[in-house]
Amino acid sequence: xxxSLFITCYNDTLFPETGKAVVRVLExxxxxxxxxxxxxxxxxxxxxxxxxxxxxxxxxxFLRVFDDAELICIPSSSCVAMIREHYPKMADEIGDPxxxxxxxxxxxxxxxxxxxxxxxxxxxxxGAYYPHTVTLHTPCHALRALHVRDxxxxxxxxxxxxxxxxxxxxxxxxxxxxxxxxxxxDVSVAMLADKIGCIRETKAEVCxxxxxxxxxxxxxxxxxxxxxxxxxxxxxxxxxxxxxxxxAKR
Amino acid sequence: xxxxxEAAQAPDFPVAARHALGNAQLRRNVRHATExxxxxxxxxxxxxxxxxxxxxAAHEIKDHVLRHLDxxxxxxxxxxxxxxxxxxxxxxxxxxxxxxxxxxxxxxxREVIKVKTMTSDETRLNAALESAGIVPYETxxxxxxxxxxxxxxxxxxxxxxxxxxxxxxxxxxxxxxLETLGPEPQDLxxxxxxxxxxxxxxxxxxxxxxxxAIADSGSVCVxxxxxxxxxxxxxxxxxxxxxxxxxxxxxxxxxxxxxxxLPRSATGERMNPYNSIWxxxxxxxxxxxxxxxxxxxxxxxxLADEASRETLDCIRCGACLNACPVYRQTGGHAYGSVYSGPxxxxxxxxxxxxxxxxxxxYASSLCGACYEACPVKINIPEILIHLRRRIVEAxxxxxxxxxxxxxxxxxxxxxxxSIAQKIARAAQLPFARDGxxxxxxxxxxxxxxxxxxxxxxxxxxxxxxxxxRGKG
Numbered sequence: 001x002x003x004s005l006f007i008t009c010y011n012d013t014l015f016p017e018t019g020k021a022v023v024r025v026l027e028x029x030x031x032x033x034x035x036x037x038x039x040x041x042x043x044x045x046x047x048x049x050x051x052x053x054x055x056x057x058x059x060x061x062f063l064r065v066f067d068d069a070e071l072i073c074i075p076s077s078s079c080v081a082m083i084r085e086h087y088p089k090m091a092d093e094i095g096d097p098x099x100x101x102x103x104x105x106x107x108x109x110x111x112x113x114x115x116x117x118x119x120x121x122x123x124x125x126x127g128a129y130y131p132h133t134v135t136l137h138t139p140c141h142a143l144r145a146l147h148v149r150d151x152x153x154x155x156x157x158x159x160x161x162x163x164x165x166x167x168x169x170x171x172x173x174x175x176x177x178x179x180x181x182x183x184x185x186d187v188s189v190a191m192l193a194d195k196i197g198c199i200r201e202t203k204a205e206v207c208x209x210x211x212x213x214x215x216x217x218x219x220x221x222x223x224x225x226x227x228x229x230x231x232x233x234x235x236x237x238x239x240x241x242x243x244x245x246x247x248a249k250r
Numbered sequence: 251x252x253x254x255x256e257a258a259q260a261p262d263f264p265v266a267a268r269h270a271l272g273n274a275q276l277r278r279n280v281r282h283a284t285e286x287x288x289x290x291x292x293x294x295x296x297x298x299x300x301x302x303x304x305x306x307a308a309h310e311i312k313d314h315v316l317r318h319l320d321x322x323x324x325x326x327x328x329x330x331x332x333x334x335x336x337x338x339x340x341x342x343x344x345x346x347x348x349x350x351x352x353x354x355x356x357x358x359x360r361e362v363i364k365v366k367t368m369t370s371d372e373t374r375l376n377a378a379l380e381s382a383g384i385v386p387y388e389t390x391x392x393x394x395x396x397x398x399x400x401x402x403x404x405x406x407x408x409x410x411x412x413x414x415x416x417x418x419x420x421x422x423x424x425x426x427x428l429e430t431l432g433p434e435p436q437d438l439x440x441x442x443x444x445x446x447x448x449x450x451x452x453x454x455x456x457x458x459x460x461x462x463a464i465a466d467s468g469s470v471c472v473x474x475x476x477x478x479x480x481x482x483x484x485x486x487x488x489x490x491x492x493x494x495x496x497x498x499x500x501x502x503x504x505x506x507x508x509x510x511x512l513p514r515s516a517t518g519e520r521m522n523p524y525n526s527i528w529x530x531x532x533x534x535x536x537x538x539x540x541x542x543x544x545x546x547x548x549x550x551x552x553l554a555d556e557a558s559r560e561t562l563d564c565i566r567c568g569a570c571l572n573a574c575p576v577y578r579q580t581g582g583h584a585y586g587s588v589y590s591g592p593x594x595x596x597x598x599x600x601x602x603x604x605x606x607x608x609x610x611x612y613a614s615s616l617c618g619a620c621y622e623a624c625p626v627k628i629n630i631p632e633i634l635i636h637l638r639r640r641i642v643e644a645x646x647x648x649x650x651x652x653x654x655x656x657x658x659x660x661x662x663x664x665x666x667x668s669i670a671q672k673i674a675r676a677a678q679l680p681f682a683r684d685g686x687x688x689x690x691x692x693x694x695x696x697x698x699x700x701x702x703x704x705x706x707x708x709x710x711x712x713x714x715x716x717x718x719r720g721k722g
């Protein structure tokens with residue numbers, strides 16, 4: 001299948017490795033990946049902070065760029081939630097039925113990365129090898145807006161060498177919340193402290209998630225504490241394969 | 251004057267939250283109490299196969315009432331009056347307080363026993379009563395603790411949730427002037443009982459709030475756990491009930507839905523121990539004079555905004571507070587209002603026409619736990635965003651506006667985004683160490699005060715793609 005990658009603005013800027021990993025996994029599974037260079041952002045930050053008209057023009061740009069895409073893969077659960085939950089409402093609000101039709105036509109083709117693999121492509125074993133203890137944080141948007149909770153777990157459990165440890169209190173927010181992390185930094189950090197406590201309790205080496213925004217928050221706190229726990233996007237784990245040397249050792 | 255307690259004078263949420271976060275005892279108490287209620291709620295909600303249908307039904311009933319509020323309020327007035335009650339209409343807090351004081355003074359009474367009335371905290375009735383020479387006694391155990399300690403409620407259902415048993419024992423012993431007082435819950439409730447019984451038997455005016463006002467019968471319903479409410483609404487000669495106009499439900503039969511949802515959501519009980527429903531007055535039984543004060547105090551302005559109207563669906567169960575990861579860190583005082591937590595964050599600023607408490611809509615990470623827990627399905631995250639939008643439209647801080655405009659400009663076109671990425675890469679140079687940014691100036695300094703940020707890597711994804719794949 002021809003899959004169009006919407007990398008998202010912050011992955012593009014801060015986490016190019018996540019994008020490369022998505023490309024590797026999808027190509028390894030035999031799909032063709034395209035990257036439409038005109039793409040920018042989904043508008044989530046503007047929308048959630050109250051800048052609706054700015055979000056609307058970003059939405060229009062997104063619709064233009066991905067108009068004829070066959071399948072759209074997005075390695076960020078909160079951006080998918082933005083598109084799925086808010087684009088229809090935004091279209092209704094401007095009262096333009098053409099835009100609403102455009103959104104409705106697009107939505108069935110928009111998938112979060114793990115959702116695409118498991119629900120659309122029917123794959124759980126992507127042939128990855130990752131000999132580490134891994135726990136999984138479920139982003140609030142994945143859990144409550146997309147209902148994507150089990151898909152990443154199934155993918156992780158199928159990874160060679162990987163030991164999966166469930167995260168206690170997995171339904172609790174890490175405290176990121178976009179501009180919340182800066183506007184209410186103290187509360188955000190208090191929430192993060194609880195989350196880090198849960199992560200450390202698992203004794204995992206790696207904390208994975210389907211969204212780099214939670215990961216940058218948790219990773220930022222773990223890094224400051226020199227906790228020795230890495231935060232890694234699910235795609236990067238699934239992209240890891242056994243080296244010939246590792247294969248020879250086994 | 252429209253007033254929500256002392257919310258108009260309260261410090262901004264981030265400031266008050268910082269203060270609360272520094273109180274280790276408070277955080278411990280709040281964490282423990284919310285954890286207990288959440289677990290109880292989860293188990294009694296879990297046993298309801300039709301929970302989601304009940305939520306839908308409640309939402310629809312409330313939606314219907316709010317669309318026809320004028321009709322149902324007048325129906326309630328007629329039916330309540332027919333049963334012997336007196337109905338008063340109060341535009342705002344001051345008017346409501348004035349009506350209540352006039353009724354009490356008209357009977358030359360100087361004391362009132364109160365129960366289950368957060369709405370009277372909203373209007374600051376106790377302060378008004380006291381300045382009119384009338385002594386109010388709170389009789390709900392938690393409200394009594396708040397009153398004796400000159401404290402403020404920190405939770406919608408469990409107002410003294412921030413206090414633990416040791417703190418309450420100390421308070422009772424000091425304020426009730428007890429020589430000895432044991433540490434067990436039974437000891438504390440026995441002390442409160444002795445303190446309150448005498449008031450129940452002596453005071454001739456009762457005052458209550460209402461969980462529901464039923465239009466087709468003119469009845470009022472109060473649910474509670476202690477029985478002190480039952481005392482307040484049956485023993486005095488006269489009873490005054492203050493009801494927010496949104497508390498109306500069309501018919502007695504609608505209680506079927508709400509009395510399943512409310513106790514489970516509020517305290518994790520299948521049924522409240524005491525459900526009091528009364529209709530007007532009855533000769534020789536209970537209060538012989540009954541007044542209902544219907545309060546607007548900003549509610550009709552909330553009603554006028556279709557996008558956030560469902561804020562008025564709230565049945566004050568407090569489930570959103572217990573579910574909220576922000577509330578669980580700060581407790582209720584940080585919200586500066588009698589209504590705390592996620593519902594307080596949307597209700598308090600709206601009641602005040604968005605003139606005060608405008609930091610509250612930002613007091614959420616939009617995690618959605620409140621919406622999931624809400625028994626009447628108020629989409630709180632959506633309303634938070636809507637209110638942020640109203641704040642931005644009325645004029646957000648200049649720095650934020652410029653940053654958002656600049657970001658939107660960059661996101662308008664991929665080549666502009668590429669340039670912005672290059673600028674970010676250059677601008678971070680003085681701050682980047684080992685691929686991390688540990689100390690940044692400006693608003694991002696709030697992030698780096700406790701968290702690292704990854705440095706912007708030398709090559710963006712789009713640059714990598716162009717270099718590797720050469721097209722796009």
